[in-house]
Structure formats: structure tokens, C-alpha cells
Amino acid sequence: MSLQSHKKIAKRVSEILRAGRRGTLLEEAMKRGREGRLKALQELSDPHAFRMECRKIKERSITNMETLLEKFITNASRRGCKIHLAKDGVEAINHIIRIATEAGAKSITKTKSLTTEEIELNIPLEERGFKVVETDLGERIIQLAGEKPFHLVFPAVHKSVGEVANLFSQLMGRDIRPRIDDVMEAVRESLRSVFLQSDLGITGANIAIAETGTVVIETNEGNEQLVTSIPRIHIVVMGVEKIVDTLEEAVNLIRAHPMSSTGQLLTNYVSFISGKPPSGHDQSSDGEMHIIILDNGRRAMREDSLFREALYCIRCGACMNVCPTYSVVGGHIFGHIYPGPIGIAWTAKIHGIDKAAFSTLCISCGLCREVCPVDINIPMMIAEVKMMDLERGRQPLVNRTLMGYESLYTLSSVIPPVYNWLTRRKFVKVFMEYLLGIDRRRPIPPVSKISFKKWFSRRAGPRRMGDPKVSLFVDFFPNFIKPHLAMKVVQILEEAGALVDLPPQRSSGYPYIAYGELKKALKVAQYNVDNLIKSVENGAVIVSLEPTATYALKFAYPHLLNVYPSSHKVAEKTYGVMEYLSHLVNIGRLKVFTSTPKRAGVHIPCHQRSLDGAANTIKLLKMAGHEVKVVETGTCCGMAGSFGMKKGPLGYDLAVEVGGELFQLLKKSNVDVVATESSVCSIHLEQGTGIPVLHPLELMELEHNPETSTLNFHDGNG
């Protein structure tokens, strides 16, 4: 990316961090959204099925876009709607100006519509002398303040009651007390006369239904009815991707949207608008309903096999509610017009890659995809945007260094004691910070005397027979820093009778994806899959120690190597280590215990949430005899792999800010030890809390269960 835009964003983040932001309303809004969504999901009888159904609805909607468009136009026209197609924002605005001028309209009221913001409609209208008033309260506030939205659902969440009272005091020419009741009365009064005098109402549409030519609008404030039923003319501005076929599909979506957004069952008002009836008491005057259907880059997105999915977005805001860096900086920095994770993809495609430099704020935790109600592959889209951004400039040095960590450590393990001694020296750390950008406050993990790969290759008398066959995937940390963990896994598996091998492998390469170097990521993926497939075809399962590596094998590689069946086969046979050991305990091959039970707080690494969500860690710790508590904020700890090692605002500082709440929760939870499978999270959590952080395997013993007879090892596995 252009180093300049990277520096600019880093500067803005730095300003925010200096200003201090603990306990902001944005965080509160996001938390409510996250918790509301979870609660609503739990009430569904089958959340997974519902999610897949919603995704299928949007898949059909986009696949059949042209036929549905025709069907919608036919059926809406039958109800008297005038349809206007607009290839871009300029055309849409011209249509609207023409309609408004021909109708002699003077005063326009609007409901909240992101599509009208996308094309920046208000300014050209005001320049031509139309009065435009936003009636959604959050939108009205930012209209008066002259700002862009801070959050998708709560655009004015950054404004205090006092600030809002001031805005309305200025508008109404009298003092309004900074109390919420007074402000609401003023808002209602100020807007009531505007509503009654308006001669043109402009809205968006959440959904368009082809079967009946209907437009669906979801609101809470009661402004939509006043915008659509008071003026004689109603203009709808909608993207062409909003059209679904049937009422049944629409009914599903009117549930999915509020559920994911805030946890509501339905928004307070849901209006199905099918044409505009004649108005007036005697129905004498002709109402007019115009529908502007906007392309503005959507058809091009549809042609792109990766970005096509971005069109499935139902604008719920769940992705930004969970995004750790968004929670610190908000929509003014993490966005252009569309904010948040999905905003990165939309901005790059609709507004241009030069407006999407904020993609650098993504730390690749993957949580956005976890919460997306239609399972959009947002993380890989963002990786692609980062790659496109890189083509405009250079990768910052610190990112390059951190991506090359494997070669660095291979070098270091030539003489570990010297390396370890050096990396503890202050002058070396200062040097590394200035030259390489690695924050001096981060302890460089000391490299072990012998790497796991070396140890494994030098073992005398490795087994030749055993069942099952297990191929280990160790990744960077278990190889260089904590080989004793991998050694323990080998010991446990061999005692249980397994045949363990270590195929040729490189570390997962996930940092390449995180920094947008997709070509390099592809090379690593190819290398690893080419080697691991041999194990799989030989009847082995792959057991991976590091959650991010497991995630890479199971999700990222099949995506990158989509056309290669071997990548999918390897993904299918890959298990996280705790999941696999838990299976062996289940079928009676191993027993688990500890001689020193503790109060253990479990931390769930982000990438683990797509795997077993740490359920197996929790289970085994409990079975071993520990008192177990999951401690989480529902979002990332902030480390995000190598991100938290970097100097400055787009690194250590931001990681600590994001992790602040989690650190507090852990300290308050009175646990003796924190257990997590992620090695990098460990560094961050230990430094942030002072509590010892261990891998769950360091808190238990797993031994061969002698009571087992010749059980079929492949029960449920393989």
C-alpha cells in the first residue's frame, strides 16, 4: 500500500489512543449488538440452518439478478410505480432532480438510506435549492453536525446528549436543556412541521420482492410512514442486489436483519409498500411512486468470483460490532462511506481502491465472518483488498520483517544461546525497534536449544508400526519456541499406540494472508498441501498444534487452492490437537488427570471460534479436575498474531488498547492460570495481566488407558 496512506491512518489512530477511549459509547453499542445477537440466536431452534437458509436466499437473489430485476419491474409497474435504472450515482441523482423538478417539489424528507449516502445525494439536491431533511434521528444529528456516520446502526453514537442539545438549540433558536426528554420533545416538535410540509419523500429499501413488486422498509422511529404517506410523491433508491423472488424469502430476511443487528425479533415497524395509492380523503389526487434501481459497480462485483459474495450483505452491522480495531477507532477512520469490515470490500469495489486504505486496520482475526448472518467470506475479501492496495506501493518494512520470521528464526536456531542473549539486551531491542519496527516493550520469545523438527529427525528407533497414523503439523511456535509441547504430544500419542510422523512442512504462512501477500501465501499453501496429501492418502490424520495453523489448513488453504481437490482432502482430515486428544479420551484410549488442580480461565483464540471454539480444551481441563471458567469479551484479545509485536499505533499500542477490557476481566476473575492453545495470545495475555498463561497440555497428564482392549481406533475418526 502507499506508505503515505499507512502513515496517515497510523497518525489518526495514534491521536485516538492518546485521547483515551475506555468505556466509550461506541464500545457499548457494539457490545449490545454482540450480546443481543447471541441471545436472539439462542432462541432459534436451529441457528445454523437459519443462517444457511438466509445465505441461500441471497445466493439465489444474486445468481438470478437479471431475471428477478425484470420480474420486479413488471410487477411494480403494474402497481403504477415508475422504474428508473441508474448505472451510477450521477445518473441516479439526475433522475431524482428531474422527478422533483417536474413535480414542483420544494421540501424533501428522507428516511435513513445507506444507498443515498453511497451516491452522496443530499449535496447536489441542496445545491439546486431543494430543502433536504433527514428524519432518522441519528442521521438528522450528523446532518446538523455536518459529519459522516460513525456506526452503521447508530450513526451518532459518538455524540453526547449535551452536544445534541446544542445542535437543536442552534437549529430552533432557543435553549434546549441537555436532558434526553427535553431533546426528544424538541426533535419531535422540530421535525413534525417538516414532515407535514414535505412534498417529496425519499427512502431506501431493505428488500425488494419480485413476486409482488413490493418494497420493504424496516424502521423503529415511526418516521418512514410520515415520509411515505404524507407527501404525494415517494422516491425509493435501491441497489439492484436487493431483489429477492418471494414473500417467504422476504419474511426470512426481515427476521435475520434485526436479529444480527441488535437482537430484536423484528424492527418496530416493517412496511411492505406495493405502489402508492391515490392520496387525499377522497382519493382524488394521484400519488406517484418512483423506484431508482442503482448499479454503481454492483454488476461488476457480481462478475468477480470472490467479491460477488459482498452483494449478499444485508447491512446488519454485526461484522463491525465484533471488529476489535473498529471498536477503538470507529467509522470515521475505519470507513469511507460504508464502514467496518464489509465496508472494506464495498469501498474497494464501488468507490475505488484508493479510498480503501483503511484495510490496513484489519488484523485478520476472522471474527467478522463468524458473525455474518449470511456467512460472507469477508476475511479473504479483505486480504485481496490488501493485496490490491500493495500493488499501489510498498509493504511497510515491519510487515515484511514479521512475515519473514521463519527465516529469521531458522537462522537464530543455529546458535540459540547467542540469539537469546542478544534479543534480551536493551540496545538490541532498541535497534530492532528503529530498524525493523518491532516494539521494544515486547519480549522476543527465546528460541529453544533444539527445534522440534531437529529433535524429531534425530530420534533413535522411531516406530514403524502403529495405529492410528498421525502426521503432525507444528507451525512456528511449537517448532522453535515451545518444542516440549510437541514432544509431549508425540509421547502421548505413541503411548496410546499411534504411529506418529512429521511430514516436510513450512509454517502455515498465515501472516502472508494477514498482510495481503497472497502470492506468497499461495506458495506456502501449495508446498504444505503437496506434502500433507501424501500422509492423508496413506491413511493418516493431520494433527495441528497451533489454532491459526489449523484454521489455515481447514479454511484458508482450500480457499487459496480452490481448484485443487487435495487441499479440500487435507482440510477434511485436519484436527486441532485438543480436539484429537479429546477424541482419544472419548473412545477410551487415553485417560486424563492432573495432580495439581487449579482455577483455570480459558481464553478462546479468534481462529479457534471457527474450529471447536475451545470446547475440547474446556472439556479436558474439567475432566482432569480443574475448575474452569471461560473469560471473554466476545471479541479479539488484540494480539492478532504478529500484529501486537509491531511498534506504534498500528501495532502494540492498538493491541493493548483492544485487550484492555479482557485483561481487566481476567484479573477480576480470580483465576490461578490462563489456559489457551494460542502461543501468540499467550504472550499478550501474560504481559497484560501478569497471570501465568499456559497451554492446556501443560495443565494435564494424558496416559494410555490400559483397560482398553483392541478397540477400533477409527470409531468416528477417519
Place this chain on the structure above:
Amino acid sequence: MAGLDYLPKTLSTIFNDAGVKKAVAARIPKRLKDVVFSTLTASGVELIHGASSGEINMADAGITHADYGIAETGTIVEITANDLERLASSLPRIHIALLHVGNILPSVEALAEPIRKALQPPDSRKYITLISGPSRTSDIELRSILGVHGPHQVHVIVYGGV
């Protein structure tokens, strides 16, 4: 809940508690008209004609008849082919909706077919509005406030029980 005998009492309690002086009525079925209008008169509430949005805005309360209710979400559904009828439940501070118990559907999904029927014939123009409570927002400091642009209170009187 009210059998038709209780309807006057329920209505007049609402009028008194909320201080309703002027009301507008929309889409009240013939069989209920007498009861509703005589209660208005008896409670001293002036019935406004509502020939324009400005007039409807003068009413303290809007009394309407809901076409359906949804049990799962506590929603009432109004179907209308008239803007002014729609404004009767949107402009005044108090919204009173009469709902026949036999029109309550179990879930949101159950609405799809009735909506399909209501939108026949294909050239008809209609609004179908789902209302799940008083208007609300949390846009300022995330503090939940009822009664923004729409009604502050919604009373649903379910009648027709045995």
C-alpha cells in the same frame, strides 16, 4: 382483552388516563362503529374527520382496526390502500388498535400467504405495515426512548373471545 361489552370501558379508561380530547378513527368495521363512536361521545372525545395529514395531526389518539396480529412477536398488521388511514396510526401520540382474536397468527412466517392474498389483484396499491410497539430509538447515548416520531403509546384491544 374485551368482549364487546367491555370495549366501551376499556376505551374510556384509555381516553381518561391519556387525556385524550380529540381522536381520529380509521377502518373501523361496521359491527364495531356504533360501540366505538358512542364511547367517544360518552367520554367527551371529539371525533376529527381527518381529511388531511394536518387535521390528523391535531388528534391525540388514532383508533384503527388491525387486520392481523402475530403472537410470536407481539405485532399487529395493518393493511390499507389509503395514506390518510395509515397516518391515523402514525401521527397521533396514542394509537389504539382493535384486533379480533381470530385474526392472530402464530408466527411471522404465517404472514406470507395472507400478504400474498392481500396484494391481489396485481394492479392494486397497498401498504401492509407491521407494528410491534410504540416508536423508539437509542440513537442518543444508546438510551432507549419511546415515542420519537411515531406514537408514544400503543394499546391493542383484543376482542371476540368466548
